[in-house]
Amino acid sequence: MKATIWHNPECGKSRATLAILEARPELDLTVVEYLKQPPTREKLTQLYRDAGIAPREGVRTFKTDAEERGLTTAEDDVVLDAMVAEPRLIERPLVETDKGVRLCRPPERVEEIL
Template identity: 60%
Template sequence: MKATIWHNPACGTSRKTLALLEETPGVELTVVEYLKQPYEADKLRQLFEAANISARDALRLRGTDAAERGMTDWDDEAIIAAMAANPAYVERPFVETEKGVRLCRPMEKVQDIL
């Protein structure tokens, strides 16, 4: 099974999810360090739709100025534009397999798509 994780090595949840994927037999893993290789807006839309969440649901508040900027009140397209410009606004980690997409917070959510 192919799996892609959008990973931030500084994030404990992301590291634990990555380790779980690496330890799962039969997983062919692609790791995208999204802070070095930022999301495109279309990819964000696709991930959110596949995970059945809104951009607001995927907005990272902790460690960012998103709340101070009032981003929680923005519409999805404005949030996605901000996320594409600054990927630190995207909560992490996202994992995609042929079984679906999950925002893996908590990390155990990855089990749904393995």
């Protein structure tokens, strides 16, 4: 099974999720450091759709100005535009497999799609 993690190596939850994935040798794992290689707007739209969440539910509020900017209640287009412009606003880690997408907070949520 293929799996892709949008990863930030500075994030403990992201590192913990990556460790769960790496412990599964049957996975064909792709690691994308999204701050260096940000997803496109189209990819973000697809990820949130497949995760069953609105983009505003995937906004990182810790150590960002997302709440002050109203991104936690904003329309999808506004949130997606902000995330594309500033990838640090993307909450992590997002994991995609053939079984779906999850925002893995807590990291164990990744098991739902393995």
